[in-house]
Amino acid sequence: MAERLSAEARQQALGGLPGWTDVQGRDAIGKTFVFKDFNEAFGFMARAALVAEKMDHHPEWRNVYKTVEVVLSTHDAGGVTARDIALAKAMNAIAG
């Protein structure tokens, strides 16, 4: 099972993940992606869903038209792990 990242490791990882920040009041990281329209927003979600399913690690996310708010945390570990960092990185790559 993945272990929670130390505060130091987490900050270092966030430094390499543009747009991702700590989520207030939770042991989680989050990012709000804004696209051109729903087509692009859902296209992003579809590609990210395939990656998430392959990783067997799934996001919490909310979509309103062209916006996708993502929160990542590892339930089993009770906080942010390397799996969240990997998924965040993949999402940034998909969003371009």
Next chain:
Amino acid sequence: MAERLSAEARQQALGGLPGWTDVQGRDAIGKTFVFKDFNEAFGFMARAALVAEKMDHHPEWRNVYKTVEVVLSTHDAGGVTARDIALAKAMNAIAG
């Protein structure tokens, strides 16, 4: 442009939409769909997204693993219209 439904028309419409209820504190209707797993939940979202795009009427929705919380309202009309009822009906049909 679609007009807001009267309270009566809305209650009548909700009566024919299993699982859909008024959203507290908002002029909107909502439903939480629960599926077997992420694969089924996102499969539902993908099908609903195609319908929404075709209708040019989009949901607010949040997905956490096997759960999809949907809120429907018509921004332009400032409340629930026939377009929301139509999308809700389509979502119920997709979810089976």
